[in-house]
Amino acid sequence: MIHETAIIGKSVRFGKNVSIGAYSLLEDDVEIGDDVEIRSHVVLRSGSVIRNEVTIDSFAVIGGEPQDLSFDRAKKSGVMIGHGTAIREHVTVHRATVENGNTVVGSECFLMACSHVGHDCSVGSGVVLANCALLGGFASIGDHCFIGGGASVHQRARIGEHVILGGYSTATLDLPPYTMAADRSSVVGFNLIGLRRAGFGRDIIIELKECFSAVYGGSGKYRERARALMSSGKLHSAAARNFLEFFMAPSERGIAPRRTKRMRNGNQSAGLVSEF
Numbered sequence: 001m002i003h004e005t006a007i008i009g010k011s012v013r014f015g016k017n018v019s020i021g022a023y024s025l026l027e028d029d030v031e032i033g034d035d036v037e038i039r040s041h042v043v044l045r046s047g048s049v050i051r052n053e054v055t056i057d058s059f060a061v062i063g064g065e066p067q068d069l070s071f072d073r074a075k076k077s078g079v080m081i082g083h084g085t086a087i088r089e090h091v092t093v094h095r096a097t098v099e100n101g102n103t104v105v106g107s108e109c110f111l112m113a114c115s116h117v118g119h120d121c122s123v124g125s126g127v128v129l130a131n132c133a134l135l136g137g138f139a140s141i142g143d144h145c146f147i148g149g150g151a152s153v154h155q156r157a158r159i160g161e162h163v164i165l166g167g168y169s170t171a172t173l174d175l176p177p178y179t180m181a182a183d184r185s186s187v188v189g190f191n192l193i194g195l196r197r198a199g200f201g202r203d204i205i206i207e208l209k210e211c212f213s214a215v216y217g218g219s220g221k222y223r224e225r226a227r228a229l230m231s232s233g234k235l236h237s238a239a240a241r242n243f244l245e246f247f248m249a250p251s252e253r254g255i256a257p258r259r260t261k262r263m264r265n266g267n268q269s270a271g272l273v274s275e276f
Contacts, residue, residue: 003040015052030063033083047078047095051107054081060091066119068097068137075099082107082125093117097137106143115147124161142177144198156252161242162194173256176215176246178208178239186259187216204237211240215247216258223247223255 002008002020009028018032021040026032030044033052038044042056045063056062063079065071077096081087084107091111096103097119105117106125115129118136123129124143134152135141141153142161150168153159160177166188173185180189190212195205215225226247235241247255 009046021058027063045079045095047076047102049078049080049102051081051083051085053084054087055085056081056087057089057091057113059089060087060093062087062091062093063095064092066094066097066137068119071097071119077101077103079103079105081105082109085109085111087111088113088115090114091116094119094137096120112149118155130167144194146194154253158246158249158251158253160246162191162198164191164194171256173254174246174251175256177243178212181256183259185256187256188259200239204239207235207237207240208243211235211243215244219257219260 003022011028015034024042027046029046043061048063115133126144130149133147136155138156148167154172158174166182226244
């Protein structure tokens with residue numbers, strides 16, 4: 001059902017059972033999958049692709065131009081929203097700056113009110129962005145992450161899968177998989193409860209905890225310890241290899257350190273040694 005006040009471009013492609021609310025605007029070159037609900041006052045810019053069973057609430061803008069002063073508006077680019085994702089009020093997702101590229105939000109995500117996904121971001125599946133969470137351009141968010149309310153992720157930062165970033169925190173450095181982070185790029189622990197809830201087996205969790213303790217057993221040299229563990233031949237799970245590979249992958253921001261006791265006692269700069 002398309003409301004009579006909605007404005008629909010001539011080249012919009014619709015799937016089955018699509019609902020478009022009052023005063024919504026769908027520009028040319030937009031693609032809508034099956035069983036999609038677009039509520040009132042939504043804007044879908046050219047190049048937006050919305051997969052099946054997506055819900056987009058009022059005043060969301062998908063596919064807007066990147067907030068990049070050097071961006072060439074003539075470039076063709078877009079946004080892809082995955083199957084089953086829910087987008088709430090006032091969310092903004094900007095299109096890519098790369099020619100024919102896409103800003104990607106995976107399947108079964110939940111983007112709460114006023115959250116923002118910057119240009120060229122890659123957001124995995126099952127990700128939750130709480131209210132007013134902000135992702136800078138080219139940020140990469142792994143599957144099943146939770147980004148707390150008001151938290152911000154710096155441009156080009158990497159967040160591994162199953163990470164919890166606390167509310168009003170900032171990630172200016174890369175956060176390894178299966179960790180919890182808070183304050184300013186500070187790893188505060190291992191995401192034990194989250195992994196249990198996600199169905200990780202006991203043996204995998206034990207191995208991940210051992211890897212976490214080994215890599216973060218001292219200040220700096222995270223890559224060296226991760227590389228030594230990887231080459232030890234003692235790893236049994238793909239999750240453990242995934243954790244260690246994160247440290248060895250290219251990084252533009254550096255790896256976030258673990259918060260030390262001195263930092264918990266009030267000195268926010270003590271013990272912060274990132275590694276590039």
